[in-house]
Amino acid sequence: MKQAFFAGAIMALLSTTAFAADTYRPECYAPAPDTTSISYPAKDGPYKVAFVNGFAGNDWRIAAIQSAKAWAARPENAEQLAEFKVISVGNDSAAQIAAIDNFIAAGYDAITFTAVNPSAFTGVIRRAARAGTVLVPFDNVLDTDKIVQVNEDQKALGRLKAQTVMDLLDGKAKKILMVNGLPGNSTDRDRRVGMMSVLDKVDGLEIVEVVGNWDTGTSQKVVADALATHGTVEGVVSQHGTAGTINAMLAANHPIVPVGGDAENGVRILMAENKIPGVSASQAPAMSAIALAAAIDLLKGHPLPQTIYLPIPYVYADQLAAGENFFPDLPKSFNTGTGYEECFKPFTPEELMGQSPDNN
Secondary structure, three states: OHHHHHHHHHHHHHOOOOEHHHOOOOOOOOEOOOOEEEOOOOOOOOEEEEEEEOOOOOHHHHHHHHHHHHHHHOHHHHOOEEEEEEEEOOOOHHHHHHHHHHHHHOOOOEEEEOOOOOOOOHHHHHHHHHHOOEEEEEOOOOOOOOOOEEEEOHHHHHHHHHHHHHHHOOOOOOEEEEEEOOOOOHHHHHHHHHHHHHHOOOOOOEEEEEEOOOOHHHHHHHHHHHHHHHOOOOEEEEOOOHHHHHHHHHHOOOOOOOEEEOOEHHHHHHHHHOOOOEEEEOOOOOHHHHHHHHHHHHHOOOOEEOEEEEOOOEEEHHHOOEOOOEOOOOOOOOEOOOOOOOOOOOOOHHHHHOOOOOOO
């Protein structure tokens, strides 16, 4: 079985002509529009699997690591894993590629990762195919159609935030603050494209852009600087780290304005307490668990969409309810995107917070 898997792996990368409707568990692995499907010859388990994270310096990445470990700890998943390793390598594509190559050389069956950049992985995709290793990027995905990738529609996520803000402003504004993410990542690029698809249509709009690195502390600093330089804005669109953005505005006694922000617990607490209109939309860090589940299903021979689009969890500010979609008794850094009902039972806070974000 193993040799058949290895021999067929490269051909499997080219065998993407099946329609996505033929893929396994479409209620979970929802195909992106016009995507094809990918499958590999089935391989016997249990499996050696690794998650190679890049940047680990914000709460979302910590939650993604905890989600991956929580998934692997569930008994029904643990019995399928001979080994499970998690490492973070920083914001360096060469280091991430080297780590993936090391796991390939060590005979790992599958590797999930959130890519440092979208275009540097062509060589490692070929090496993984030759070795019979399944690669499943998620969140920050690659500019390739050769492997299965797990994501939300990042452009749609950006559009949702920007459209909500502009709808609350009746489609008119003179100045908007845009807080972007970590430069060089496909997620940052695509969310901004989605936001700009809305904001570019607003006549006479000035867009003040800052780089928040998807981090609460960084966002608070750069937004404070931007407000001191550019003055009052009429709305905010923020990729992540929105709690820092709101805190900077409150500290500056800025008027309450519509916000399109992320879904960390602290963001929703601040929106509810300060009656901030807008939307809290999540790039759920539990996506890391879906990538692991997809890797296992691919190893079992199931066809999956080449591009999987998970649903975007979101709630409008006037729908916020304590104990239901935000949790005053939990840490502000806790991310409310704890899972996808279509795929598996969402994690409890205890499951997630019982996992470390460290390499293992």
